[in-house]
Amino acid sequence: MAKTGAHALDPRGLILEAYRMDGLTIEEARAIFLDWALGLAAQEDPRAAAQALLAHHGAPEAHPMTRLLREASDSAEAAPRRSGGRAGRIGRL
Numbered sequence: 001m002a003k004t005g006a007h008a009l010d011p012r013g014l015i016l017e018a019y020r021m022d023g024l025t026i027e028e029a030r031a032i033f034l035d036w037a038l039g040l041a042a043q044e045d046p047r048a049a050a051q052a053l054l055a056h057h058g059a060p061e062a063h064p065m066t067r068l069l070r071e072a073s074d075s076a077e078a079a080p081r082r083s084g085g086r087a088g089r090i091g092r093l
Helices: 014-020 026-036 046-057 064-074 085-090
Strands: none
Touching: 014 026, 014 064, 026 064, 046 064, 064 085
16 A cells, blocks of 8 residues: 655655656656656665655556656666777777
8 A cells, every 4th residue: 555655765755746746747757756866875776766665655557657666676787887998989899
């Protein structure tokens, strides 16, 4: 069941307010999601945070924020790659 209060991973209540908005578009949800993601502490894992918020809010399927949180929680983290040096300048893989 969805909870009504803010979550520790959403201290400004951005995700909570997004779920309360009627008629929220995917574009508006993306802007809110980006603001929330940029505000995460550096030590927080964004995928785990998205999963926790999905569980906290009950994740109504038809809501655009649910779609974004699911995409964030399902995304594979790309390993950082070094792109400097000669290979970076000539475009070699």
